[in-house]
Amino acid sequence: MKLKSLILGSVAAAGLSTAGFAADLGVLTSLDVCDALGLSGLTISSDTNCLQISGGVSYELRFGDYRLSELVGPTVLANGVFDNANPNIDVIGPDAGAAGRNDWQSKVEAWLKFVGTADSDFGPAKAVVKLKAVDAYRAQNAVYAAWGDNKAPFIDEAYVSVGDTTVIMAGKKGSIANFGDSAPFNYLGLFGYSKVDNGVLFDNDDTPDYLGGHVIQVVSDLGNGVSVAAGLENLDGTQGATGTPAEIALKTRNAGTLVGVLSYAGEGITAHVTGLAIGVLDGTVSSWGLHAGATGTFDQFKVRAAGAYFNDSVTSTNKFHGLVTGEATFDLFKIGLSGEYQRKDVAGVITDGYGIGGSVGATVTEGVSINLGARYFNLANGGVVANEGTTQVSAQLVAAVTETIKITGELGAYFNNTTLPLAATGGTNSSVYYGAAELAWAPGGGFTSSVKGEVYSNNAYRVQFKAAKSFE
Known part of the structure; x- marks a missing residue:
């Protein structure tokens, strides 16, 4: 930026020296193509292109005695029984067979993104390249174990785009699917959606492997808050046809996903509908899904409804997950209520589940607030398996000590009508209590x-220790 200022200052000084030069300067709007394109941040420019550079590094260390295979709150079934290996919430527990042996993990993530932009007759033309690396090590009971997150530097994104109100994109990138307008308002969230508790999706999975990857996409702003998008995604066939014969067959039939999105964002209302047709490359749609959500804001009240449906014709599977949630904000209080329902039909075996959640937040003094919350989820396999119910209660205190330092303390408990994580001495628990503090x-x-x-x-x-820094 200093070099640009020096050039501009020199030209301006030269222009002021003679009237002839001043007249010539009148046609100059900018000597920098980044300024002409309205781009800022860390940039490098040539005569026709502006290169934006951004990146970031994050580090995480976990240490303790916490990595137990049996967790709580399962919301899916495996072979007719509750799948405790794929729960919707991590409640940590010690290893009963190796008491006193420590667990730890150390993880470094880094990314670097380059966006080259030039002007065209159709709008800004861009080439985007994002590099990413994950260096991770994990130990359970003082023995190092393999960790799938550990990845050598790889290309996370590599695509081109052109356009302004209508943008055409092609290459490797994320999905255009809109799964928003589906997060519950109560501060604990709901048990039913994955471990991140932020909405509804087709299979308790916030990163479906049939979306994104190699894509061709078009996004258009129609005005008045309405936008549409369409694309072909997963054209690389779910990261390539590798693995066991069964895995290869699954990836082949899922190759190619047709995505369509209709979205609206107006005063006080946002809404969307996303449709998916999976496996279009082989000419046969093996599965399809719909996701819809809407949020309305009316003075101090917010209401939201969302639902997702998924159909897999190959495995005769139908899934539905829906929620309704509301929030009321007053001078010192905030109240959130949420409810959800799941239904899964696999070849006639039906699993039903429902959950509720609520919270009350209050501002005690300036910079100090409390949250009281609870959530519950119940899952039943058509009477074949006894109901599995999980409850969590929590009290949280958040204090902003300074403008840069925040302290959070939490006390809570999990209750279950079957089993919770194993105790260090063996056996099971009907309840687990916990305390947490974060600076x-x-x-x-x-x-x-x-x-x-x-x-x-x-x-x-x-x-747990975390540190991160990004730049742009």
Whole structure:
């Protein structure tokens, strides 16, 4: 940026020296193509292209005795029984067979993104390349174990685009599918959707492998808050046809996903409908799905409804997940209520589940607030398996000590009508109580860090440190 200022200053000085030069300067609007394109940040420009550079690094360390295979709150079935290996919430527990042996993990993520932009007759023309690397190590009971997150530097995104109100994109990138307008308003969220508790989706999975990847996409803003999008995604066939014969067959039939999205964003209302047809490359749609959500904001009230449906003709599977949620904000209080329902039919075997959640938040003094919350989920396999119910209650205190330091403390418990994580001495627990405290520090400049400690009544504990910095 200093070099650009020096050039501009030199030209301006030369222009002021003679009237003839001043007349010539009148036709110059900018000597920098980034300014002409309205782009800012960390940039490098040539005569026709502006190159934007952004990136980031994050680090995470976990240490304690916490990595147990049996977790709580399953919301899916495997071979007719509750699948505890794929729960919707991580409740940590010590390993009963190796008491006193520590668990830990250390993870570094880094990414670097380049966006080259030039003007064209159809609008900005861009080439985007994003590189990413994950360096991760995990140990359970003081023995290092393989971790799928560990990845050598790879191309996370590589695509071209052109357009302004209508944008055409092709290459490797994320999906245009809209799964928004579906997060519950109560602060604990709901058990039913994955481990992140932020909405509804087709199979308790927030990163479907039949979306994104190699794509051809078109997004258009029609005005008045209405936008449409269409695309072909997963043209690489779910990261390529590798693995066992069964895995290859699954990836082949899922290759090619047709995605269509209709969205609206107006004053106080947002809404969308996303449709998916999966496996179009072989000429036969093996599965399809719909996702819809709408949010209305009316003075101090918010209401939201969302639903997702998925149909797989090959495995005779039908899935539905829906929620309704509301929030009311008053001078000192905020109240959130949410409810959800799931239904899964696999070849006539039906699984039903429902959940509720609620919370009350209050501002005690300036910078200090409390949250009280609870959530419950019940799952039943058509009477074949006894009901599985999981409840969580929590009390949270959040205090902004300074403008850059925030302290969060939480006390809570999980209750289950079957089993919770194993105790260190063996056996099972009908309840697990926990306490957690976190110190977060954000001094500015894009740097964030935190230290969090957790202790559980089943003798589990965990300490977590995080630090991250991004630039653009």
